[in-house]
Amino acid sequence: MARIKPQALLQQSKRKKGPSRISAASIIFYALVLVLVGFFLLATYRHWSNRSRLQLENNSTVSDEGDNSFPDSKKSELPEYAVLNTSKGSIIVELYKESAPEAVDEFIDLCQKGHFKGMLFQRVIKHYVIQAGDGQGTGAADWNLRGKQPTSMKHEAFMLGTSKGKHTNKGFDLFITTAPIPDLNEKLIVFGQVVRGEDVVQEIEEVDTDEHYTPKISIGILDVTLKQKI
Known part of the structure; x- marks a missing residue:
């Protein structure tokens, strides 16, 4: 039986090892990325929500000013x-x-x-x-x-x-x-x-x-x- 060279044995041992563990620094980094993405999405939602509300209020004000049903406004x-x-x-x-x-x-x-x-x-x-x-x-x-x-x-x-x-x-x-x-x-x-x-x-x-x-x-x-x- 032919002998296996030491270099080949080293390579086989590396293949048999399980997946490497993720470091704590990597976990913290990804968590921060997720938090930042969440804040960005929340800020975007609030911005467009407030903008839509202001547009509705402005349209309502213009409608009231132009409506003759409020003759006492002047x-x-x-x-x-x-x-x-x-x-x-x-x-x-x-x-x-x-x-x-x-x-x-x-x-x-x-x-x-x-x-x-x-x-x-x-x-x-x-x-x-x-x-x-x-x-x-x-x-x-x-x-x-x-x-x-x-x-x-x-x-x-x-x-x-x-x-x-x-x-x-x-x-x-x-x-x-x-x-x-x-x-x-x-x-x-x-x-x-x-x-x-x-x-x-x-x-x-x-x-x-x-x-x-x-x-x-x-x-x-x-x-x-x-x-x-x-």
């Missing part, structure tokens, strides 16, 4: 309050944009144009009304004041209004009632109510006037500031 952007800064102090008025939208729109537009800056109180009638404006057209002087006998508390004091009828550039006057007026809606377009500064209204009401209810000293509106909140 109104909600209008100022809620007006601050009448007078020479006697500040009067804060809440605007009735729901019940008198046209008057409120015109009032806001004139405020932005500075229409009321420097406007004087031309009529002051105690326990009735104070008027700021040029005094022309429908105004306090046209009312039957001397024979008035209010018998109803239907309309409150400290309501803000303007005379009815088509206004000219200088015809938008302001009236603030100082007592309940039963036929208020027949005289004025009411578009607001004083919520702060009633004491200022009463101080203006108490000034001395002549026989035409014109104050003997000049009292006016310095400016008007529009606010969304107070």
